[in-house]
Amino acid sequence: MTRFLGAVGNEIGKGLRFAWSERLQIAMEVPFFTVFILLLGPLLGAGHQITAGHLNWTLNSQRISLLVVAFVPFGFFYMQAVKLFWRLLSEIQTGTIEQVYLSPLPSWLVAAAGRVVAALIETFVLMGITYGLTSAFVTLHFHWTVAVLLPVTFLIVTGTGYSLIIAGMTLLWKRIQLLQETILLLVMVFAFTALPVFTVPGWFAGLGRVLPLTSSVTSLYGAMLGHRGVTGAWGTGGLVWVAVTAAAYLAAGILTFRALEHLTKVRGTLGSY
Amino acid sequence: MSAITVPRPGAPVLAPRWFALRAFANEAGQGLRLLWRHRAITITALVSQGLMYLAIQFFIGGGHLLPPVLALTLPGLFAVTIAYTTSIQGAGEIAEEVNGGTLEQAHLSPARPSVLVAGRLAALAVEGLIPAAVLAVAFGFGYGPHWVIGPGALVPLTLTVLDALGYALLMTALVLRIPSIGAVVHVFNMAIIFFGGMLIPITLFPHGIEIFARFLPTALGVEVLNTTLAGRGLGAAWSDGTLSWLLAHVVVLGGLAWATYLHTLRRARREGGPSPR
Numbered sequence: 001m002t003r004f005l006g007a008v009g010n011e012i013g014k015g016l017r018f019a020w021s022e023r024l025q026i027a028m029e030v031p032f033f034t035v036f037i038l039l040l041g042p043l044l045g046a047g048h049q050i051t052a053g054h055l056n057w058t059l060n061s062q063r064i065s066l067l068v069v070a071f072v073p074f075g076f077f078y079m080q081a082v083k084l085f086w087r088l089l090s091e092i093q094t095g096t097i098e099q100v101y102l103s104p105l106p107s108w109l110v111a112a113a114g115r116v117v118a119a120l121i122e123t124f125v126l127m128g129i130t131y132g133l134t135s136a137f138v139t140l141h142f143h144w145t146v147a148v149l150l151p152v153t154f155l156i157v158t159g160t161g162y163s164l165i166i167a168g169m170t171l172l173w174k175r176i177q178l179l180q181e182t183i184l185l186l187v188m189v190f191a192f193t194a195l196p197v198f199t200v201p202g203w204f205a206g207l208g209r210v211l212p213l214t215s216s217v218t219s220l221y222g223a224m225l226g227h228r229g230v231t232g233a234w235g236t237g238g239l240v241w242v243a244v245t246a247a248a249y250l251a252a253g254i255l256t257f258r259a260l261e262h263l264t265k266v267r268g269t270l271g272s273y
Numbered sequence: 274m275s276a277i278t279v280p281r282p283g284a285p286v287l288a289p290r291w292f293a294l295r296a297f298a299n300e301a302g303q304g305l306r307l308l309w310r311h312r313a314i315t316i317t318a319l320v321s322q323g324l325m326y327l328a329i330q331f332f333i334g335g336g337h338l339l340p341p342v343l344a345l346t347l348p349g350l351f352a353v354t355i356a357y358t359t360s361i362q363g364a365g366e367i368a369e370e371v372n373g374g375t376l377e378q379a380h381l382s383p384a385r386p387s388v389l390v391a392g393r394l395a396a397l398a399v400e401g402l403i404p405a406a407v408l409a410v411a412f413g414f415g416y417g418p419h420w421v422i423g424p425g426a427l428v429p430l431t432l433t434v435l436d437a438l439g440y441a442l443l444m445t446a447l448v449l450r451i452p453s454i455g456a457v458v459h460v461f462n463m464a465i466i467f468f469g470g471m472l473i474p475i476t477l478f479p480h481g482i483e484i485f486a487r488f489l490p491t492a493l494g495v496e497v498l499n500t501t502l503a504g505r506g507l508g509a510a511w512s513d514g515t516l517s518w519l520l521a522h523v524v525v526l527g528g529l530a531w532a533t534y535l536h537t538l539r540r541a542r543r544e545g546g547p548s549p550r
Binding site: 025029036039043044046048051057089175176181183200 | 478482
């Protein structure tokens with residue numbers, strides 16, 4: 001047990017040292033994310049204004065609050081998945097990936113464990129500063145309650161599962177940087193379908209529902225802005241769907257990682273091309 | 274370690290120009306073979322990019338697709354796709370070579386680094402142009418935007434592609450200096466997606482943001498492309514200054530990227546940087 005905890009602690013420590021080495025990049029992200037949230041608000045549903053050639057850039061408190069609810073979970077996904085991908089790729093390319101198998105931990109846990117804690121801390125710092133900067137421009141109205149910890153927990157589980165799917169694909173195919181970038185952006189864009197800003201076609205909403213972020217964002221919206229609890233069972237943001245999404249993504253993540261890892265080992269291409 | 278090329282007796286000696294051409298073709302061919310080998314991933318990424326654009330248009334149109342907005346933003350999609358694809362692939366490929374130690378092997382070649390980088394850029398250009406063209410043609414035929422397509426549009430189109438390649442080369446060069454380049458490229462790419470004319474024409478941004486956006490790769494190219502596709506011709510783009518600024522942007526960004534690449538490579542060779550960090 002002590003060895004197990006020591007190995008997990010080492011992975012977490014490694015994840016945090018990686019996070020610290022990327023502080024320059026985090027400093028670049030903060031102003032960009034703030035501007036992104038502030039400018040995206042007036043753009044939503046502004047198609048006719050764009051056609052007319054004039055856009056009203058007034059910042060709407062309610063709409064910006066909505067976007068913050070969708071954007072913060074994306075921040076975690078980004079920290080977890082993008083960085084896990086690049087870190088894993090670097091280990092594959094340098095050949096140190098094979099050292100993972102000297103650890104007493106299961107390989108999927110080694111791949112994801114250190115990254116989750118580092119991603120949570122990075123998300124907390126990055127989104128905290130982004131929140132502060134955004135609220136300097138527009139008042140954000142949220143109903144803060146401990147109940148949000150429930151969808152947040154499911155979100156972390158879902159994000160871990162999602163990142164394991166990406167990690168498994170990285171082991172097998174290696175050069176998937178373009179694919180993982182576009183899929184992550186797609187996940188972010190579809191998370192906005194959870195927000196009650198406008199109606200979207202049924203197929204579009206249906207596709208959004210199976211993507212990993214949408215149900216957690218809906219649940220967070222209900223708790224922080226919609227004056228609803230998080231324990232309602234049904235619907236996209238209902239407890240059942242949020243829990244099923246989290247369990248399904250984690251299970252799919254572990255299974256995919258193990259299956260693709262096995263295939264990679266059979267082919268003998270774990271650390272080479 | 275040093276390597277000396279020893280000519281084999283009786284081996285044909287290539288003239289320098291032919292040798293450079295062959296080195297260029299080898300680099301370009303390597304990139305294209307890798308593109309072909311990973312075609313399934315490229316196609317999936319292409320479909321995802323198309324879906325992402327469609328989703329963004331739904332949001333902007335309030336749940337509807339508005340053809341006039343599509344007409345204004347499709348040139349942005351074309352440009353962003355090239356910049357996005359080439360920068361990620363360029364940075365990813367050189368990171369792979371640095372980590373795998375094969376970048377050093379490439380530079381044991383007697384060919385000049387500028388020849389090798391030109392070959393790398395040629396492959397990247399193809400890698401970026403294929404998905405960009407497929408998406409532009411698919412959405413163009415699907416929604417039939419009212420464009421005036423003439424030979425004049427080829428000028429901003431070419432300059433936009435060159436601008437995107439300059440950006441990709443700059444990101445590729447930075448890989449040799451910044452270990453967390455993957456995430457940095459991600460941030461720059463999101464900035465180009467947002468401010469590069471794919472969401473809205475940059476002239477609609479608040480004035481300060483519009484000026485900032487014009488410094489970003491491909492944004493000016495999309496603006497001039499929109500002017501020509503609206504039937505106002507290159508003269509209008511020249512008289513409002515956007516075409517001349519675009520030319521300056523392409524030259525400055527391309528020059529900066531080229532100089533940065535050669536400088537970082539020289540420095541990395543001096544300090545042992547082409548090896549895994």
